[in-house]
Amino acid sequence: MNAIQLKSVSKTYLGTNKPAVNDINLSVKQGDIITLLGPSGCGKSTTLRLIAGFERTDSGSISLAENLVSDKSKWVPPENRGVGMVFQDFALFPHLDVFNNVGFGYKSKDRTKRVKEVLELVGLSELAKRYPHELSGGQQQRVALARALARRPVVVLLDEPFSSLDADLRVQMRLEVKRIIKEAGATAVLVSHDQKDALAISDRIVVIKDGVIQQNGTPREIYQNPANKFVANFVGETNILKGVVVEGEACVATSFGTIPCRNTPNIKAKEQVYVSIRPGSIKKDENGPFEGRVLDTIYTGQNIDAKIEVDLGNGTKQSLLMHFHPDEIVNDGDIVRFRVLPDFVAVV
Known part of the structure; x- marks a missing residue:
């Protein structure tokens, strides 16, 4: 089953003549981790926001878990799409401890049990009572990921998740985030401009330039058989x-x-x-x-x-x-x- 399906999706922002996203077609299988990779302004973050429901498409359709969430006549708001979001700055609440950050907005009867489950998954059970300022950058990232997973989302969306981490921690967290997503059985879409992040964590990489997909393939396919000069130059030396x-x-x-x-x-x-x-x-x-x-x-x-x-x-x-x-x-x-x-x- 496809967790995500984009068909002929386009988006142009007011005041611009050039589409931010131009006729994108993309399918993501359930359980896959994909990275939208490209330079600044290429349309990767717009694509993520369209999937999340933070922006509306000009044309085309978006389906999540084979349920239509956006087309010319229908638009489902973000809170009803079954999407978990990990923001670039993690967006943790400074006045809430780890437990309540993870459980924020989760109103089901199994809240306590579910929060404990995801904290154990991300290896932070012993830090449940700490506050964000008492955590390292990597620990804050895991809290943000736990919060995104707590509601058992159809898809987890991560916006430049490693950009605020130093080089050594970045390498460590690539492996840790991949492990957590895979163990949770989640489907994930990352946005990155860093080809090392994409190669390390992805099942598939979608390279974008000027709002158009240049190549969609496994890390090995992208690196060994780039589709054009742009992909060859952008992904590796x-x-x-x-x-x-x-x-x-x-x-x-x-x-x-x-x-x-x-x-x-x-x-x-x-x-x-x-x-x-x-x-x-x-x-x-x-x-x-x-x-x-x-x-x-x-x-x-x-x-x-x-x-x-x-x-x-x-x-x-x-x-x-x-x-x-x-x-x-x-x-x-x-x-x-x-x-x-x-x-x-x-x-x-």
Whole structure:
């Protein structure tokens, strides 16, 4: 069953000529976690607000748990949609303790039992009597998530849930939030501009640009087979090169050599294309067919990111980003030979 169904949904705000959301079609299966990913102003937050009922569509329809909540003639208010919301700043009530923040607005007879259940789920049972100012950022986030889950919503919506957390806590909370949502059996939609958040937590990622869905796929599909140059550049680091598909081979001929590629069967031979080469597919190899000079390096701990320059002849050069193992010694000016592996190379 689809927990969420958007059909031809559009929204344009007053005073603007450009749609914030333009003819979006989206289905979310029950129990899935999806991330709406894109730059600021791309329409991802508007999409979330339309699902929640904070905004009304100009056209199209929205269904939750196969119940129509919005179309041209019908609009169900947010409080009747069965939606749980986790706001960017968590929006906890400072005068209420954790227990009463989680149970706020919950009027069923099983309130005490239900609040205890979700507090146990998020690992905060022992902090039920504390107030928000006595909690860490990660604990506040878990309280906000517990409150959203308390009413057993059809879907949980999270607006930039990790943006206010520091880097170390952010990594920890990605895993924790995913665990909590999965254990609760909930369906969740996150909004993020951070591709690391999206790749870490999502069953599917929906990449949006200018109010239009560019690609909808699993994290692996999005990263390994980006649908176009925008997706390739926005999700992770990449090298974009012009090329021509080689007839009869899974390769693209580029300015510095022929590159093996995973998805050329879908492209006509001799067609001019762009190819995305992830830095992880460029491997140092003393017997490799290509050679470049190291221009600049950055040590990240996980890798050494190196910008290398390939001489194409006739005074033209091509720059590429590649990764070295962090234990390697790489100096500016070094000449390195390399090959390109096909796993993270795709026509875009």
